[in-house]
Amino acid sequence: MRKFLTVLAALAALSLSNCGYNTIQSEDQEVKSTWSEVVNQYQRRADLVPNLVNSVKGFAQQEKDVLLGVTNARAKVGSIQATPEVLNDPAALQKFQQAQGELSSALSRLLVVTENYPQLKSDELFKNLMAQLEGTENRITVARNRYIKAVAAYNVTVRSVPTNFTAMMFGYKEKPNFTVENEKAISTAPKVDFTPAPAPAPAK
Amino acid sequence: MTAATIRAGWLALLLCVVALALAPFARADVAVPVLTGRVVDQTGTLSADAVARLDQKLKAFEARKGSQIAVLIVPTTQPEAIEQFSIRVAEAWKIGRKKIDDGAILLVAKNDRKLRIEVGYGLEGALPDVTAKRIIDEIITPKFKTGDFDGGIEAGIDRMIGVIDGEPLPTPQPQHEWAAPESMDELTGWAIPLLFGTLVLNGFLKAALGRVAASGLTGIIVGAVAMLFGLVWYIALVAGFAAFLLALVIDLFGGPTISSGRRGGSGGTWTGGSSGSSWSSGSSDSGFSGGGGSFGGGGASGSW
Numbered sequence: 001m002r003k004f005l006t007v008l009a010a011l012a013a014l015s016l017s018n019c020g021y022n023t024i025q026s027e028d029q030e031v032k033s034t035w036s037e038v039v040n041q042y043q044r045r046a047d048l049v050p051n052l053v054n055s056v057k058g059f060a061q062q063e064k065d066v067l068l069g070v071t072n073a074r075a076k077v078g079s080i081q082a083t084p085e086v087l088n089d090p091a092a093l094q095k096f097q098q099a100q101g102e103l104s105s106a107l108s109r110l111l112v113v114t115e116n117y118p119q120l121k122s123d124e125l126f127k128n129l130m131a132q133l134e135g136t137e138n139r140i141t142v143a144r145n146r147y148i149k150a151v152a153a154y155n156v157t158v159r160s161v162p163t164n165f166t167a168m169m170f171g172y173k174e175k176p177n178f179t180v181e182n183e184k185a186i187s188t189a190p191k192v193d194f195t196p197a198p199a200p201a202p203a204k
Numbered sequence: 205m206t207a208a209t210i211r212a213g214w215l216a217l218l219l220c221v222v223a224l225a226l227a228p229f230a231r232a233d234v235a236v237p238v239l240t241g242r243v244v245d246q247t248g249t250l251s252a253d254a255v256a257r258l259d260q261k262l263k264a265f266e267a268r269k270g271s272q273i274a275v276l277i278v279p280t281t282q283p284e285a286i287e288q289f290s291i292r293v294a295e296a297w298k299i300g301r302k303k304i305d306d307g308a309i310l311l312v313a314k315n316d317r318k319l320r321i322e323v324g325y326g327l328e329g330a331l332p333d334v335t336a337k338r339i340i341d342e343i344i345t346p347k348f349k350t351g352d353f354d355g356g357i358e359a360g361i362d363r364m365i366g367v368i369d370g371e372p373l374p375t376p377q378p379q380h381e382w383a384a385p386e387s388m389d390e391l392t393g394w395a396i397p398l399l400f401g402t403l404v405l406n407g408f409l410k411a412a413l414g415r416v417a418a419s420g421l422t423g424i425i426v427g428a429v430a431m432l433f434g435l436v437w438y439i440a441l442v443a444g445f446a447a448f449l450l451a452l453v454i455d456l457f458g459g460p461t462i463s464s465g466r467r468g469g470s471g472g473t474w475t476g477g478s479s480g481s482s483w484s485s486g487s488s489d490s491g492f493s494g495g496g497g498s499f500g501g502g503g504a505s506g507s508w
Binding site: 127139141 | 287332336338500503505
C-alpha cells in the first residue's frame with residue numbers, strides 16, 4: 001500500500017512538472033521581480049523630482065505653472081499603490097501607467113523651459129541632477145523592457161497547450177502588460193545637451 | 205462553427221501574435237559584436253599601441269581588483285539609440301563577475317558622435333551616473349573634439365579605473381586554469397574525484413571518530429573542498445550532502461558500491477547561470493570573456 005502511494009505521488013509530481021506547473025511558478029516569480037524593479041526605478045525618479053524642482057526654482061521662479069505641474073504629477077504618482085496585486089488588475093496597471101506618463105510629460109515640459117536659462121544650465125547642482133535623471137530614465141526603460149518580456153513569456157505559458165490546463169487548475173490568469181500607446185513619450189528619456197558649441201546634429 | 209471552435213481559433217491567433225512579439229527582433233538593428241578582447245574596435249580608430257596599452261592596463265586592473273572593463277568602438281548604433289544598443293551589448297557580453305556585477309563598458313559610436321559609459325549593478329555606487337557623466341564631459345569629449353581618440357579613451361579609462369579603485373570590492377580570486385562548473389550537468393565531471401575523496405576520507409575518519417560522526421564530517425569537508433574548487437555554493441552543498449549519504453551507506457553495507465557518478469534527472473529546476481566561465485586563462489590575449497555580470501541601464505551618455 002505504501003509503495004503504491006509512493007508511486008502515485010511520484011507520478012503526480014512528474015505529471016505536474018511536465019505540464020508546466022514549475023514553469024508557471026518560475027515565470028510568475030520572474031514577473032513579480034521584474035515588476036518590483038520597475039517600481040523601484042520609478043520611485044527613484046520620484047525621489048529626484050523635489051530636488052530638481054528646487055534647483056530650477058532658484059533660477060526660474062516665474063515658471064510657476066510648469067513647476068506646479070511637475071509637483072502635482074509627482075504627488076499623484078505618490079498616491080498610487082504599486083503592489084504586485086496591481087499586476088492582476090488591468091485597470092490598476094492602466095492607472096499606474098497613466099500617472100507615470102503624466103509625470104514624464106510634466107518633466108519634459110520643465111526641461112524645455114530650462115533651455116531659456118543659461119545660468120541654470122551651467123549650475124553644477126542642476127547638471128548633476130540632470131545626469132541622475134537621464135540615468136534613471138534609462139534604468140526605467142530597461143526595467144520596463146524586462147518586465148514586458150517577462151509578462152509576455154508568462155502569458156504564452158498560461159495560454160499554450162498543455163500548460164494552460166495546469167494554469168486553469170491553479171487559477172493562474174493572464175497578466176496585463178504595459179500598453180504601447182504613448183510608449184514613445186514615456187520611454188524616450190528627456191535629452192539635455194550641455195555642449196556649448198552644438199555639434200552637427202545627426203539625423204534623429 | 206460552434207462558439208468553442210471560434211474561441212479556440214482566436215486563441216491560436218493570439219498565440220501567433222504573442223510568439224511573434226517574442227521572436228528575436230527582426231529589425232535591422234546593429235548586431236552585437238563578438239567579444240574578442242578587452243578592446244573591440246570595429247572602426248580601426250585606435251592605434252595598435254593604444255590598444256595594446258589599454259589591454260595591458262585593463263588586464264592588470266582585473267588581476268588587481270577583479271572588475272572587468274571593456275571598450276567597444278562601433279561605426280554606428282542606428283536605428284537604435286546608443287542606450288538601447290549599449291544594454292544589448294552589456295546583456296550579451298556579461299562583463300564583470302557573476303553576482304558581484306562589477307563590470308563597465310565604454311562604448312563609442314563614432315559616426316553618430318555619441319558615446320556612453322554603461323555601468324553594471326555592482327559599480328553603480330563607485331561610478332554613479334553623475335561621475336560617469338563628468339568623465340564623459342570633462343575628460344573624454346574634449347579630446348575627441350580635437351580628433352584625439354586614443355588620448356580620449358585612455359584618459360577616460362584611467363579615470364574610470366581610478367574612481368572604481370576608490371571603492372572596496374571583493375578581492376579577485378586566483379586565476380583558475382579550469383572553468384568552474386556552474387550547473388548540475390558539469391558536476392558529473394567532478395563526481396568521480398569527489399567519490400574517491402569521500403571513500404578515502406571516510407576510511408580515515410571512521411577509525412578516529414566512529415561511523416555517523418565520520419560521515420557527517422566527510423560531508424562537510426567534501427562540501428568545503430567543492431566550494432574551494434569553485435563550484436557554485438548550492439552545488440557544493442549537494443555534493444557535500446551526497447558525500448555524507450554515500451559515507452553512511454558505505455558504513456552500513458560494508459562494501460563500497462561504485463556508481464557511474466551520473467545523477468539522473470533531478471526533480472528540482474536548477475538555475476544554472478550562463479555557462480560562460482568566469483576567468484580568462486591569463487596567458488593568451490584572446491581568451492577574454494565576461495564573467496556573468498549583469499547590468500540595469502546605469503551610466504551616462506554624451507556626444508561631442
